[in-house]
Amino acid sequence: MRTDHAKAWNEFRRMMLWIALAGVLMVAGALWYLSINDALYLSAILATIGGVFLSTLLGCGLFAAAFFSDKSGHDADVSSATHHDAD
Numbered sequence: 001m002r003t004d005h006a007k008a009w010n011e012f013r014r015m016m017l018w019i020a021l022a023g024v025l026m027v028a029g030a031l032w033y034l035s036i037n038d039a040l041y042l043s044a045i046l047a048t049i050g051g052v053f054l055s056t057l058l059g060c061g062l063f064a065a066a067f068f069s070d071k072s073g074h075d076a077d078v079s080s081a082t083h084h085d086a087d
Contacts, residue, residue, distance in 0.1 A: 008072035015064045023056035 030048045034040050 005072045008068055011071065012064060012068040015067075016061065019057060019060040019064060022060070023053045026056055027052045 027049055030052045031040070031045065034044055034048060
């Protein structure tokens with residue numbers, strides 16, 4: 001059980017690094033799109049960086065946390081703790 005938790009934790013960290021990289025690439029793409037349309041102002045840059053990066057991290061991070069919970073055995077622990085035998 002302990003090795004499953006450690007393996008899940010390492011996989012979660014690796015997944016979060018990939019998600020952060022995807023967020024950076026999406027921000028770069030969004031800023032490139034803004035530069036094509038001549039809408040590259042400081043306020044637009046800051047809003048794009050904050051909105052795109054944080055939205056990507058939040059959305060993907062929550063999915064990653066759900067997968068981590070399942071792979072590490074936390075979901076099974078909760079299920080077995082709340083399961084009552086009908087005697």
